[in-house]
Amino acid sequence: MTDPELHQLRLAKWRLDGQPIRTIEEARAFIESVGFCLMYPVRPAMLVPTFIGAFVGSDDRLPARQHAFSDPRAVQATDLMVRLLREQGAYEANLVEENNAFLIAASVFPYFYVLVGERNPKLAPRAGPRSPYSQLACDAFELISRHGPISKQKLQDALGKAISVPALNKALGELSSRLRITRVDYKAGGGGSYWDVLYRWAPDAVRQGIGLSVQQALSALLSKYLDCVIAAERSDLESFFGNFVARSRVKEAVNALLTARELSFVHVGGKTMLQITPERESTPRPQRLASQP
Numbered sequence: 688m689t690d691p692e693l694h695q696l697r698l699a700k701w702r703l704d705g706q707p708i709r710t711i712e713e714a715r716a717f718i719e720s721v722g723f724c725l726m727y728p729v730r731p732a733m734l735v736p737t738f739i740g741a742f743v744g745s746d747d748r749l750p751a752r753q754h755a756f757s758d759p760r761a762v763q764a765t766d767l768m769v770r771l772l773r774e775q776g777a778y779e780a781n782l783v784e785e786n787n788a789f790l791i792a793a794s795v796f797p798y799f800y801v802l803v804g805e806r807n808p809k810l811a812p813r814a815g816p817r818s819p820y821s822q823l824a825c826d827a828f829e830l831i832s833r834h835g836p837i838s839k840q841k842l843q844d845a846l847g848k849a850i851s852v853p854a855l856n857k858a859l860g861e862l863s864s865r866l867r868i869t870r871v872d873y874k875a876g877g878g879g880s881y882w883d884v885l886y887r888w889a890p891d892a893v894r895q896g897i898g899l900s901v902q903q904a905l906s907a908l909l910s911k912y913l914d915c916v917i918a919a920e921r922s923d924l925e926s927f928f929g930n931f932v933a934r935s936r937v938k939e940a941v942n943a944l945l946t947a948r949e950l951s952f953v954h955v956g957g958k959t960m961l962q963i964t965p966e967r968e969s970t971p972r973p974q975r976l977a978s979q980p
Contacts (some may be wrong), residue, residue, distance in 0.1 A: 800896030
């Protein structure tokens with residue numbers, strides 16, 4: 688495989704080849720195909736597709752998160768993304784970059800949950816010196832548990848007028864990054880973002896995630912990632928999944944998949960990359976994510 692061939696394959700997979708997504712059916716098919724994506728590109732660039740890129744149908748002059756408010760394409764893409772969230776075709780999490788939605792397909796979400804979610808999701812978070820949660824995040828979780836889905840505006844009112852929007856956003860980010868809550872809707876002029884506790888919004892997905900081991904989940908996600916990017920260097924895998932688990936665990940999972948011949952090496956230009964081992968016609972392989980419990 689050559690570098691241009693790999694580039695063209697990614698363009699097609701990520702819908703950057705002039706074939707933009709416009710309908711909810713196309714959006715659902717895209718997120719299921721790639722498994723997960725960022726809403727907007729990041730700097731330095733990360734080897735992962737973006738929802739805005741698929742909506743535009745190109746990677747030329749895509750808006751960054753900081754400038755999205757002034758780009759009409761971003762407004763339309765956000766409307767489509769919110770429709771996906773409403774119907775639970777995808778889930779949003781604050782896992783990569785603050786305020787840049789990381790979207791996860793419904794079929795893939797349980798595997799991410801086991802990596803970063805809580806094993807006892809109904810147990811209320813507590814603040815403390817070693818806790819990842821501030822007191823404001825704990826108070827917000829309690830209110831969302833009792834009154835969710837609840838708008839951010841009502842949440843701010845209930846917590847007290849003295850609570851600033853940046854402080855509340857930080858607290859919601861703390862909860863979202865551990866998959867305690869998730870954004871379930873957005874209504875412009877009607878309260879903004881709406882939040883609910885994840886175990887109530889998606890009980891089956893949370894239950895399935897709790898029942899998986901980290902090894903199962905990481906193996907499935909590594910395969911899905913390589914299906915999404917076609918081929919990648921080891922460093923790309925470690926860099927991406929290092930956002931969620933220790934890099935040593937990523938290395939172990941990659942080695943296990945190589946030993947099982949689920950993954951194999953491919954030369955692209957002058958680089959050695961990993962890919963999903965091509966199927967042989969006589970021995971069809973089961974779908975990896977679908978085959979997990």
